[in-house]
Amino acid sequence: MNILAEELNRTLSDSVAYGFLSPTGRRMYFPKGIVAQSDEAKEKAKKYNATVGLATKNGEPFYLSDIWSTFKEDVFRPSQIFSYAPGGGDKKLRALWRDSLVEKNPTLKGKRFSLPIVTGGLTHAISMAARLFVAEGDEVVCPDLFWDNYDLIFRDLIGAEPVLFPFYGEHGGFNIEGMKKALLSVKGDRARIILNFPNNPTGYTPSVEEAKEIVNAVVSVAETGKKILVISDDAYFGLFFEDGTEKQSLFSYFADAHENIFAIKGDAATKEEMVWGFRVGFITYASKGFTDVHLDALTKKTLGLIRCTVSNCDRPGQSLIVEAIERGSHYNEDKAALFAEMKKRYTIVHKAVKKHENESLLTPYAFNSGYFMAFDTHGKSAEDLRTYLLDKYQIGVINIMGGTLRVAYCSVEPEGLEELIDTIYQAAGEIWS
Numbered sequence: 001m002n003i004l005a006e007e008l009n010r011t012l013s014d015s016v017a018y019g020f021l022s023p024t025g026r027r028m029y030f031p032k033g034i035v036a037q038s039d040e041a042k043e044k045a046k047k048y049n050a051t052v053g054l055a056t057k058n059g060e061p062f063y064l065s066d067i068w069s070t071f072k073e074d075v076f077r078p079s080q081i082f083s084y085a086p087g088g089g090d091k092k093l094r095a096l097w098r099d100s101l102v103e104k105n106p107t108l109k110g111k112r113f114s115l116p117i118v119t120g121g122l123t124h125a126i127s128m129a130a131r132l133f134v135a136e137g138d139e140v141v142c143p144d145l146f147w148d149n150y151d152l153i154f155r156d157l158i159g160a161e162p163v164l165f166p167f168y169g170e171h172g173g174f175n176i177e178g179m180k181k182a183l184l185s186v187k188g189d190r191a192r193i194i195l196n197f198p199n200n201p202t203g204y205t206p207s208v209e210e211a212k213e214i215v216n217a218v219v220s221v222a223e224t225g226k227k228i229l230v231i232s233d234d235a236y237f238g239l240f241f242e243d244g245t246e247k248q249s250l251f252s253y254f255a256d257a258h259e260n261i262f263a264i265k266g267d268a269a270t271k272e273e274m275v276w277g278f279r280v281g282f283i284t285y286a287s288k289g290f291t292d293v294h295l296d297a298l299t300k301k302t303l304g305l306i307r308c309t310v311s312n313c314d315r316p317g318q319s320l321i322v323e324a325i326e327r328g329s330h331y332n333e334d335k336a337a338l339f340a341e342m343k344k345r346y347t348i349v350h351k352a353v354k355k356h357e358n359e360s361l362l363t364p365y366a367f368n369s370g371y372f373m374a375f376d377t378h379g380k381s382a383e384d385l386r387t388y389l390l391d392k393y394q395i396g397v398i399n400i401m402g403g404t405l406r407v408a409y410c411s412v413e414p415e416g417l418e419e420l421i422d423t424i425y426q427a428a429g430e431i432w433s
Contacts, residue, residue: 004029004300011297016262016287017133019190020229022158025132030087030303054083076319085315087303089118089282093322097282100325101265104238105252113255113265113286114295117302120313121279122235123149125266126194128283128305129231130158133264134192141182141193143167143175145365145374145404147200147233154194167202172366174206180217183228191226193218195250196233198240198370201398201406203346205369211246215253222260230254234267236370241343245368255286262287269321271371274338278317342371342410345417349373349409352421361428362405371410375424377403380432389427395420 005027012018038051055062061082068078088094097116102108119125126149134140136159142150145167154160163186165178183191195214197205206214222228232251240247254263268281285298306312324331346369353364353373361380367373377385382399389395398406405424412420 001027002029002031004031005304008297008301011293015294016227016260016289017285017294017298019227020133020192020262022131022133022135022138024135024305025301028132028301028304030300030307052084075323080319081316083315085118085312085318087306087312088115088299089313090315090318090322092326093280093318094118094282096322096325098284101252101284105248107248107252108255111252111255111286112290112292112295114284114299116282116284117299117306118313118318119266119268119281119283119306120310122233122266122268122270122281123153124279124310124313125268125281125283126150126231126233127153127157128302129264129266130154130160131305132301133229133262134158134160137161138192139163139186141165141179141186141191143179143195143199145199145202145400146194147196147235148400150194160192167199167204168365174204174210174214176210176213176217179214180221183218183221183226184224186226189226190229191221192229192231194231194233196235197246197250198236198368200235200370201372201374201400201404202365203367203370203372203374204365205240205245207244208246211248211250211253214250215257218254218261219258222258225260227260227262229262229264231264231266234265236271237267238272239339239342239371240369241346242368251284251286256288259287259289269317273321273324274334275317275321278321279314280317280321341414345409345412345414348414348417349407349421352418356421356425359425359429361432362425365404372406372408374400374407375405377405377428379403384431385424385428388431389424393423393427395423395427397424 008029009026060078063078063082071081094115119128130153134154138160140154140160141163144164155162163182165182166175169175169177183193218228218230232249234249237249249265251263251265254261263286265284269275269278270281283302285295362375362377365374365376382403382405385405386397386399389397400406409417
């Protein structure tokens with residue numbers, strides 16, 4: 001094992017994170033190689049800097065004029081578009097994102113958490129968390145209604161074993177008791193869980209009271225001595241449409257909930273900043289027992305994993321996001337317009353499904369947020385319904401694990417939503433009645 005990895009492991013050895021490190025996580029480190037030496041040279045090599053494999057002239061990179069000409073004059077320098085980004089991401093963007101986390105999650109104010117590290121989208125953040133802190137054979141707790149990429153990441157890439165519990169409880173809300181039992185059932189003294197709110201595929205977020213109960217349940221398990229890694233997948237953060245819905249990330253509560261709880265937050269500019277194709281995400285760490293030294297060690301391990309996979313993340317996207325946040329004349333206005341439009345579509349869909357509440361072939365899962373809603377097909381094939389809708393009505397929806405039909409109302413114009421829902425019910429009746 002590299003001596004730098006050994007040093008980081010010793011630094012983390014008295015923290016809750018250490019026991020969660022996978023074999024990959026234990027081996028990982030940020031090398032004092034080309035990238036680190038180049039960063040040092042940027043500060044000191046005032047005469048000649050012959051460190052980076054980047055062709056430059058007059059201090060700026062060469063570029064294709066056909067690309068450069070598409071950018072607005074006097075907004076960026078070529079280096080902000082064509083240069084490599086730092087391994088952890090644009091420093092200004094990381095600082096801005098950290099500030100925004102506190103602004104959007106006031107509970108985080110005054111708490112210790114890492115400077116967010118830029119990733120290649122949220123999937124990359126979740127994948128890195130899995131590689132660093134989950135090993136083959138480890139059990140990962142997850143509600144049974146989940147984004148299908150979790151299977152690919154945790155089960156197929158890592159070789160972990162899923163421990164599923166029913167997403168909804170007896171009273172229609174999040175199944176807190178089921179979650180607690182699943183955590184307690186995990187073998188050994190460590191448990192891992194991933195939670196995604198607003199949830200994909202259901203569009204459900206816990207209420208304020210439910211969120212408190214979720215945190216209390218996890219803390220109660222931690223108090224038994226079991227150490228718990230909680231990954232918060234906040235892909236759709238901010239799209240909360242009901243007053244009683246919890247509007248802070250659970251990460252903000254888990255960040256200092258208990259010494260036995262290790263919290264990881266994965267989020268992204270993808271939906272929050274409406275830049276789906278930019279592939280700019282973030283990963284952030286926290287625990288009640290962490291010191292700045294622990295957070296620095298975790299950051300270096302993460303930077304090492306970035307270095308040996310994608311090297312660094314998208315530079316133009318990061319620069320464009322910083323520009324929009326700092327100087328965008330329509331930044332807040334455009335984000336507010338998106339929220340208003342999504343809430344409008346949510347309201348239309350809510351009313352549309354209520355018209356069919358006495359029909360038994362499909363039952364909508366409770367939903368209150370995000371981009372989606374979903375139907376329980378009661379054991380009948382969601383794939384059959386999906387293909388029937390596609391072939392007969394030219395309507396595209398998603399089959400989730402055979403028994404759930406997901407509808408992304410975010411991508412359908414408001415005037416078509418009621419017809420969409422009506423047609424789904426009609427099609428179910430045509431093939432199953």
